[in-house]
Amino acid sequence: MKLSETYIDQARQTDIIEVIGRYIQLRRAGRQYVGLCPFHDEKTPSFFVTPGRGYYCFGCDAKGGNSIDFIMQKEKLSFPDAVIRLSGNVPDYSRFQHTKRIEIKPLQPQVVDYIPFEKIRLYLEDFKANNLFKFFVTRFGELVAEKTFKIYSIGTYSGLTLFPQTDLNGNIRQAKVIEYDPATGKRNRTKNPFHIGKQLTGSENLQKCFFGENLLKGNTLPVAIVESEKTAAISSIIYPQFVWIATGGKNGVNPANPENNRVLKNRIVHLFPDVDGVKTWKEYADDLQTQGFKVFLNDVMAEHAEPGSKDDIADLILKNEIILSENIFHVQWISEYKNLKTVWFIMDDRTNIEIIFGLDDYPLPYGEHESDVNWIEHRFNRKYEPALFDGETVYCYKF
Helix, strand or coil, X not given: XXXXXXXXXXXXXXXXXXXXXXXXXXXXXXXXXXXXXXXXXXXXXXXXXXCCCEEEECCCCCEECCHHHHHHHHHCXXXXXXXXXXXXXXXXXXXXXXXXXXXXXXXXXXXXXXXXXXXXXXXXXXXXXXXXXXXXXXXXCHHHHHHHHHHCCCEEECCEEEEEEECCCCCEEEEEEECECCCCCCECCCCCCEECHHHHHCCCCECCCCECHHHHCCCCCCEEEECCHHHXXXXXXXXXXXXXXXXXXXXXXXXXXXXXXXXXXXXXXXXXXXXXXXXXXXHHHHHHHHCCCEEEECCHHHHHCCCCCCCCHHHHHHCCCXXXXXXXXXXXXXXXXXXXXXXXXXXXXXXXXXXXXXCCCCECECCCCHHXXXXXXXXXXXXXXXXXXXCEEEEEEEC
């Protein structure tokens, strides 16, 4: 039996929030909705629904892209039966009652391909031939430059810098190529970066991952995420107390997407956006907080970069214009609804504390804004206690 395209289109256009809302109670959390998973028993909500993108459960890994996927999975229906259920129409099947039943199976998820190591090995071995390596040598010396390029597997492609994207399992997902100036270390903005994965494999099924993602394996340090691959590599030299990974730019990996951020589970995550990305990355921070991540947004670029500047964090670090103190991280996350900030500190004795600040960037005296503080405590399931900080009694949470 062939279903009408009208039925299929109608089912696809069904509001996924409305459909799932018939089974569980959903509450809005930023751009997403969250509730108790309908596929397994749980007491703490771990089921997230994003309009236009689908649903995902962090508890049982249930996932799908639309209402059809959900009804098939929840009601254990075939594809045509799920379409009929959602379309609200039941065609006349009587003319098929004497024919052999044909089962229409749902499409299987697309298999992600990888770049075989042998396809890229020679490019990685030739890392000293590219301009970015020459710049690293002038700033850090050849031994440090070589060690860093080997850690991140940075190579050379036709004289340009090659950044492979290797996932947590060691599979090379994609390979990005950028041209740099050997004297300044800056990207040549007259030539756009490009990917060579399809050229090497012929595959359309390559899927990006974080640059440096493979470094997370077996490493318990906090994770620092930046946009630029160069920034990740340079920052790893100067601030080794983090594992530095990169999204790969504006069109790179979205750290708020559960398909991408599952490698960050149970990690402390610090976001360092470029100056023109702070607004978007604040939204990422909100989404990650909602998904249960301990995440901090650091807007040092917004504070220190000149308007219209093309510098990134690494450029300002090398100019000694900003210092990322290992003890203090300014703005970590601002509530979408309350005029307060939560700021995380690593003290000299390595104690981790969080202090509530006002928007004037001064610690909030204990006892003030109690209703706002109670809202934060409820949302993030924590209790702030009075503590002496910089000569004042303030709201403090100890990890």
